Amino acid sequence: METPLTPDKPSLFKRFFGGGNTVLDRRKKARTTPAPDTRILIIDDSRTIVAVLGKMLRQGGYQTISALDAESGIEMALNESPHLIFLDIVLPGMNGFAALRVLRREAATRRTPIIMMSGNMQATEQFYAQKHGADDFLKKPFPRAELFHRIERLLGPGPERQTEQVDADQPTQIVGTPPDPEQA
Template sequence: MTIKKILVVDDSPTERHVMKTLLTGSGYEVITAESGEEAIAKAKSELPDLVLMDIVMPGLNGYQATRTLSRDQVTRNIPIIVCTTKGQETDRIWGLRQGAHDYLVKPVNGQELLAKIAA
């Protein structure tokens, strides 16, 4: 599957900007959401090829949003990569159990992220 459109989910305007700059500079179309609720709505309406999901957000957190997207008939085939400050092994395992395909700890290395997207 070729990745063209990426949904970046993060409550931090700075993180969204950094990710968007990196990804658009690499030729990807980027849409953003600042909450779990908005991420679910945009994933259903925009059907991105990939979701980059933060965990720590007000309201619906990234674990809950990941679980919802991975179990929904419309969005279950969209891969999700968690990008978070939560770096414990138990956090990583929990993220993958919620349906994430990969797990990166912030600050995310841009080249590592682009390599994971390309893979």
């Protein structure tokens, strides 16, 4: 029997990723629309994190692929050429720092943005993640808005598209930018 959600027992989603229920709680500013084929690799040993993070990313317009350990994640990164990688630090077998070093040595993934994640409270993890070549670090739980802010900062806007400022009463609208006739 499933336990009902109450204010003193937040949903699993909210416990891991924080954030509110309204559009304005989730997104304080305009968000860009990703390029159509933008792939993000999630490497985390928690099936729950992979499922919830994957769902959020797909709802944001990204394609996702995932691996439950570092070795599989490295192989997937080399074969699938993701545009960005989320990499957990604590993994079975090879840890995230060792995986990061391997990914940075490989020509195919050397320049791929990598965001390391951890639920540990130690600030030293963030220091080591950046020292070993991570592009960013997120401490779990993290709010949805922060997640998309970090992605957009690393990947930039999709080609010739972006979303309008969010209005609580209006759906998000995609605006296409016409090609510049001078460049044609």
